[in-house]
Amino acid sequence: MIINHPILGPRDSAEFTYMGDAALLDRPDWQAKDALLQFVDYGYLRDNPAGPHIELWYHEQGDRSFLVVTRDTTTHQISSVKLASDVARGRGRSK
Amino acid sequence: MSQINRLGGGQIDRTKTLDFKFDGKSYQGHDGDTLASALLANNVRLMGRSFKYHRPRGVLTAGSEEPNAIMELRDGARQEPNTRATTAELFGGLTAKSQNKMGSLRFDFMAINDRFSNFLTAGFYYKTFMWPAAFWEKVYEPIIRKAAGLGSISFEDDPDDYDRGFLHCDLLIIGAGPSGLAAALTAGRAGAQVILADEDYTMGGRLNSERFSLVDQSGADWAAKTVAELTSLPNVRVMARTTILGAFDHGIYGALERVSDHLAVPEVGKPRQILWRIYSKRSLLCAGATERPIAFENNDRPGIMLAGAMRSYANRWAVTAAHNVAIFTNNDDGHKTAADLHAAGVSIAAVVDIRQDAPLSEEYEVIAGGQVVNSNGRLGLTSIEVSLPDGNTRALPCGALGMSGGWNPNIHLTSHHRGHPVWNEKIAAFCPPDNGPAGLSVAGAALGNFTTAEALASGACQANAILKDLGIKQNKVVLPLAEDAPANMTPFWYVKGCSRAWLDQQNDVTVKDVKLSHQENFISVEHLKRYTTLGMGTDQGKTSNMGGLAIMAELTGKTIPEVGTTIFRPPYTPTAIGAFAGRDRGTDFRPTRKTPSHTWAEEQGAVFVEVGMWLRAQWFPQAGETHWRQSVDREVLATRNSVGICDVTTLGKIDVQGADAATFLNKIYCNGFAKLLVGKTRYGLMLREDGIAMDDGTAARLAEDHFVVTTTTANAVSVFRHMEFARQCLWPDLDVQLISTTEAWAQYAVAGPNARKLLKKVVDPEFDLSNDAFSIYGLRQYHCVRWTKSAFV
Known part of the structure; x- marks a missing residue:
C-alpha cells in the first residue's frame, strides 16, 4: 500500500506502524460521571467495519507523524490522509 | 545417447x-x-x-x-x-x-x-482414517506423511544469496509476447518509463513457438529485433527470467527475477534470485493464454501432451516427442500442430477432430467427428483408440498425442483483488473482470485476442490509452502484418462415458472424482476444489480447472459462468521461501546493537543476552566457575561489599523539551513531575489506559523546559511511540518535542559502598561528590557527562 503523507508525499506503508482505530483520539474526560464506562469502551471496544475505516498510522520509519487515514478495508482504497494533530484539534483537543 | x-x-x-x-x-x-x-x-x-x-x-x-x-x-x-x-x-x-x-x-x-x-477416490482420507481414533497419531499420520509430498530437501543451508529490490515505472508490462512487445515499443518510443518483464529466458512468447512470419521475417526474429531496440532505450528496463507473482495494492507488483538459476553456480557477487517490488503508475497484463487438455480414458500417459506445446517443442527447440504423432482437437489450432510437425518431417498418424466439419488436409488423415476414447502403453504411449462417426472404434499406433481443447486467457493477476472473471461465449473461456486491480489493463491473448494481428494491435492500442492517461504524448508504431485467422472452436471438455480420465494430472483428479464429489453434495466450486484437490499443487490447476468446472456445470444443470471459478491468489508460480527471506537470514535477520563496553566485555569472556536487539553482558565467568550462579553471586557480593559497574546504555533515553515539557510528563506518568526541581531526578511509573503498569524509569530535569526520560530496554520503542501518540493525538497544542537519545549517550550504573571512592578517581578534584553537594536524586552535568544519583537502577 502507498500512503500519501500530507507533508512528505507518497510513502510505502512498510514505513508505517499500524495503530488501529482513530477512535483513540477521543480519549474520554477522566472527570466525567461515567468515566469508568467510557474508558472501558475506549480501552477495549473497536468497530471492525467492512468498508471505510478511519485509522491511525504512525510514520515510525520516517518523520514520526501520526496520520489519520481513511481506508476501505475491503479494497484498501485510501480516500483521505491527514495529520493526526490537525484532526485532534478539529475534534476539540488542545492542551 | x-x-x-x-x-x-x-x-x-x-x-x-x-x-x-x-x-x-x-x-x-x-x-x-x-x-x-x-x-x-x-x-x-x-x-x-x-x-x-x-x-x-x-x-x-x-x-x-x-x-x-x-x-x-x-x-x-x-x-x-x-x-x-x-x-x-x-x-x-x-x-x-x-x-x-x-x-x-x-x-x-x-x-x-x-x-x-x-478406493483412493476423492475424500478417501476423510472417510478412511476416521476410526479407530487412536490410530491417527501412531499409524495413519506417519504413513500418510511418508507417502505425501513431492520432492525432498537437503536440510543443508542454501549457499546462495537472495536479494530484494525496489523499482519504479510509469508502465509495467507483464509478458513479452506479441502484445507485450507491441505495447513496450509504443510506450518506450514515446519516452515513458517502462518495465517489460517476462518469465521466459527468451522474450517473444508464442512468436518463438510458431512457424508463421511477420512480413519478411520470422516471429522469433521480429521479437529478437524488438527486444534489442527496447534494450537500447534508456527509459525501458527489459527483464527476462522475471515472473510477476502478484498484483498488490496501489500499483505495487511483486516480481521474482531468476538471476542465476540457469547457471551451475551464481557469478561472484551475484544473487541467485531477486524479489522485486515494482511501483507502477499503470500496468498492462500481456500474459497470453494457456491451452486446455481434453479428458478421455487414460489421457495421462507419457507422450500425451498439449498440441500447442508440441508446436513449441518442434519450432523453438527442434524436438518432437515421437516420430509418429496423432492430434486430438476441437478447434483449428490443433491442426496447426499437425501441419508444423508434418513440415518438420514428423509422420502424422491422424488428426482426430470432434467436429463433423473439420478442415481436411491433403498431407495427412483427418478423422472428422471422431473422438479419442482410450490410450495404451505402460510407460509411454503406443497407441490410441478412436471412436469413428459410424460408431466403430479404430486403433491408431502413435508415440505421442497432442490435445487441443481451446485456450484460456491467463487472467490470474486480474483477479488477485477478488475480481470475478467474465465468461466469453465466443472462446468458451473466462476473460478478465471489469473490477480488476486499479490501474491494470489487459491486452492480447490474456484478453481473448487470440490471433497475432489482434495481439499486436491490442498491445499498441492499450499502451496508447495508458500514455494518454499519464499525459505522455502518444506514439503511432507501425506494426508488422501478421496472421489473423480466427481459430474456430466447438467447446468440448471430456469424452462421454469416461471415468479414469484425468483433469488434474498433478493431483490425480479424474472425471470420476468430480462426479463423486457432486454426488456427495459438494455444490460450491471452492468446496469441490478442497474435497477433490482439483487445482491445487505447484501448478494451481492452470491446465485443469476449466475441465472440472465444465463437468460440474453439466452435473448441476448450470452454465459454466454460473458455477463460477475459484479465486486466483499470488504467487502466480511457485516461489522459493529464500527469495522472500532475502538477506534477512542468520545474524542479518535483525540488527545487533552493541554497548560501548561490548568489546571489553567480550575480552573478559562475558556471557551475553539479547534484549531489545542489544547484546548485554549478563555475567563475567572467572576461572573455576562452572555455574552461572557462582559468577552472579560473586558479582553481587562484590557490589554489596565494595563497588560494581554495569553498562546500562541499553536503557531507553528520551529527550523531552519545550515550555510544556513538565505538563506533558505530568500527564504521561501516574506520579507528578510539575514540581520536580531543576537538577533533580525522579522515579516515574507509566500506566496503560486500563491501569496496568506499562513501563517505569526515571526522569531528570536538566532545565525548566528540558527533561531526560529513561525507559526499560525492552520498552524503549513502545514508550517513545506512546509518548508521540500522546503528544500528537491527545494534547496536540502542548509545546513539547521528543527525541530518542538512547544511542547518543553511554550510560553506566556505579553501585556499592565504594562507589563514591571509585568516582573520585575518575573526576577532577573540583567536582564535589560529597553528600551536601551531590544529594540523593541529584543531577549534575559536567562537561559532556551527566551524573545522576539515585536509589533505582
Whole structure:
C-alpha cells in the first residue's frame, strides 16, 4: 500500500506502524460521571467495519507523524490522509 | 545417447553441446534447451510419477503451467525440489532426478496404488482414517506423511544469496509476447518509463513457438529485433527470467527475477534470485493464454501432451516427442500442430477432430467427428483408440498425442483483488473482470485476442490509452502484418462415458472424482476444489480447472459462468521461501546493537543476552566457575561489599523539551513531575489506559523546559511511540518535542559502598561528590557527562 503523507508525499506503508482505530483520539474526560464506562469502551471496544475505516498510522520509519487515514478495508482504497494533530484539534483537543 | 528426436531448425545453439544427467544417466542437449526439451530430444518421455496413483507421467506442457514434469535439480546444498523441467534452462553439468517414486522411475513400488484406485477416490482420507481414533497419531499420520509430498530437501543451508529490490515505472508490462512487445515499443518510443518483464529466458512468447512470419521475417526474429531496440532505450528496463507473482495494492507488483538459476553456480557477487517490488503508475497484463487438455480414458500417459506445446517443442527447440504423432482437437489450432510437425518431417498418424466439419488436409488423415476414447502403453504411449462417426472404434499406433481443447486467457493477476472473471461465449473461456486491480489493463491473448494481428494491435492500442492517461504524448508504431485467422472452436471438455480420465494430472483428479464429489453434495466450486484437490499443487490447476468446472456445470444443470471459478491468489508460480527471506537470514535477520563496553566485555569472556536487539553482558565467568550462579553471586557480593559497574546504555533515553515539557510528563506518568526541581531526578511509573503498569524509569530535569526520560530496554520503542501518540493525538497544542537519545549517550550504573571512592578517581578534584553537594536524586552535568544519583537502577 502507498500512503500519501500530507507533508512528505507518497510513502510505502512498510514505513508505517499500524495503530488501529482513530477512535483513540477521543480519549474520554477522566472527570466525567461515567468515566469508568467510557474508558472501558475506549480501552477495549473497536468497530471492525467492512468498508471505510478511519485509522491511525504512525510514520515510525520516517518523520514520526501520526496520520489519520481513511481506508476501505475491503479494497484498501485510501480516500483521505491527514495529520493526526490537525484532526485532534478539529475534534476539540488542545492542551 | 544420441538426440534421436531432434528435428531441423529451431532456436537452439547446436554449436554448444551441454552434458547433463537425469536419474543418473548421462544425456546431451544444446544451449537454448530446457530440461524438458533436452529430455524429449533424447527420447525420454517418462519424467515422473503421479502424486496419488504413482502413474507414469511425461511432460504435458512447454511452460510454467506444467503439472507433471517436476523434478529435483542439482545436488548437495543447492538441491531444489519440485522444479518444472519445462522452465528449467539446461546448463552443462545439470543433474536432475525424478520425484515421487519408491524404487526406480520405471518400477515404482507405490504404483500398486493405481490398482486400488477404486478406493483412493476423492475424500478417501476423510472417510478412511476416521476410526479407530487412536490410530491417527501412531499409524495413519506417519504413513500418510511418508507417502505425501513431492520432492525432498537437503536440510543443508542454501549457499546462495537472495536479494530484494525496489523499482519504479510509469508502465509495467507483464509478458513479452506479441502484445507485450507491441505495447513496450509504443510506450518506450514515446519516452515513458517502462518495465517489460517476462518469465521466459527468451522474450517473444508464442512468436518463438510458431512457424508463421511477420512480413519478411520470422516471429522469433521480429521479437529478437524488438527486444534489442527496447534494450537500447534508456527509459525501458527489459527483464527476462522475471515472473510477476502478484498484483498488490496501489500499483505495487511483486516480481521474482531468476538471476542465476540457469547457471551451475551464481557469478561472484551475484544473487541467485531477486524479489522485486515494482511501483507502477499503470500496468498492462500481456500474459497470453494457456491451452486446455481434453479428458478421455487414460489421457495421462507419457507422450500425451498439449498440441500447442508440441508446436513449441518442434519450432523453438527442434524436438518432437515421437516420430509418429496423432492430434486430438476441437478447434483449428490443433491442426496447426499437425501441419508444423508434418513440415518438420514428423509422420502424422491422424488428426482426430470432434467436429463433423473439420478442415481436411491433403498431407495427412483427418478423422472428422471422431473422438479419442482410450490410450495404451505402460510407460509411454503406443497407441490410441478412436471412436469413428459410424460408431466403430479404430486403433491408431502413435508415440505421442497432442490435445487441443481451446485456450484460456491467463487472467490470474486480474483477479488477485477478488475480481470475478467474465465468461466469453465466443472462446468458451473466462476473460478478465471489469473490477480488476486499479490501474491494470489487459491486452492480447490474456484478453481473448487470440490471433497475432489482434495481439499486436491490442498491445499498441492499450499502451496508447495508458500514455494518454499519464499525459505522455502518444506514439503511432507501425506494426508488422501478421496472421489473423480466427481459430474456430466447438467447446468440448471430456469424452462421454469416461471415468479414469484425468483433469488434474498433478493431483490425480479424474472425471470420476468430480462426479463423486457432486454426488456427495459438494455444490460450491471452492468446496469441490478442497474435497477433490482439483487445482491445487505447484501448478494451481492452470491446465485443469476449466475441465472440472465444465463437468460440474453439466452435473448441476448450470452454465459454466454460473458455477463460477475459484479465486486466483499470488504467487502466480511457485516461489522459493529464500527469495522472500532475502538477506534477512542468520545474524542479518535483525540488527545487533552493541554497548560501548561490548568489546571489553567480550575480552573478559562475558556471557551475553539479547534484549531489545542489544547484546548485554549478563555475567563475567572467572576461572573455576562452572555455574552461572557462582559468577552472579560473586558479582553481587562484590557490589554489596565494595563497588560494581554495569553498562546500562541499553536503557531507553528520551529527550523531552519545550515550555510544556513538565505538563506533558505530568500527564504521561501516574506520579507528578510539575514540581520536580531543576537538577533533580525522579522515579516515574507509566500506566496503560486500563491501569496496568506499562513501563517505569526515571526522569531528570536538566532545565525548566528540558527533561531526560529513561525507559526499560525492552520498552524503549513502545514508550517513545506512546509518548508521540500522546503528544500528537491527545494534547496536540502542548509545546513539547521528543527525541530518542538512547544511542547518543553511554550510560553506566556505579553501585556499592565504594562507589563514591571509585568516582573520585575518575573526576577532577573540583567536582564535589560529597553528600551536601551531590544529594540523593541529584543531577549534575559536567562537561559532556551527566551524573545522576539515585536509589533505582
